[in-house]
């Protein structure tokens with residue numbers, strides 16, 4: 001049973017990046033999933049429409065989730081919770097004494113309760129930590145719903161199965177066929193949803209993911225698992241081999257949420273060229289990767305390329321800002 005609550009501004013626009021297209025000799029388009037909302041914005045909203053739908057279906061009055069200290073997903077969850085009159089509890093990887101800027105500041109404004117954990121605790125124990133919070137809220141008389149990192153489970157990924165259908169509809173309206181759709185991979189749900197939607201609709205596009213942490217192999221396994229989970233809700237499995245999952249490695253740079261000067265320079269270049277702000281953690285690295293790969297010739301067989309702008313504008317931290325020359 002799938003219960004969807006609508007709060008994203010959909011459909012999001014598709015725009016042609018005229019000057020970048022000219023520079024690369026290719027038609028580059030961008031889908032503005034950064035404009036799904038303001039407080040409730042970015043790609044996580046499409047997923048939360050389904051996760052939160054399930055939470056309400058189960059009469060929950062609290063949302064628990066986790067992420068990095070500048071998690072866009074955690075901020076979006078806090079905003080959704082406030083909007084619906086629910087409580088929110090965020091498990092964030094970081095230090096309590098860190099300056100409350102960007103998403104962390106918004107989390108606080110939105111009234112989220114926050115538990116700060118170390119990198120190790122986050123990596124190995126976040127599920128147990130969220131479960132402990134759920135139990136302690138239960139003692140206080142609350143019923144909490146746990147949303148996994150990035151809302152990347154079968155339920156959340158349904159948001160991007162729908163997004164794929166939205167793209168197919170828009171292709172008809174603007175009379176264009178995208179032969180490559182490019183997305184950032186952070187926890188895998190966005191890629192998995194698009195991949196699934198593309199396949200079940202027999203669409204010939206290739207779905208490319210640029211991982212911004214971990215490795216290609218790590219995410220191929222995660223996506224395979226998510227594709228199975230999606231099938232539980234849709235009732236329709238797809239047969240996929242891991243090497244059909246086109247994840248392009250090589251662009252995490254210094255690692256999650258850490259930046260090299262050339263990435264910030266690239267974000268600056270796109271901002272000046274197109275008036276579009278990418279984020280340093282996700283879309284900045286992925287689009288940097290895309291442009292590098294186009295220059296190397298890896299996308300030579302593709303004429304019309306759609307890049308998914310998945311949001312992240314609030315995530316800039318002091319260090320990343322400091323790299324702007």
Ligand SMILES: *Cc1c(COP(=O)(O)O)cnc(C)c1O
Nearest residue numbers: 186187188189190282310311312
């Ligand atoms: C979470 C996030 C992503 C990655 O999406 P996943 O579904 O987690 O792979 C990409 N861009 C932004 C801005 C995000 O916040």
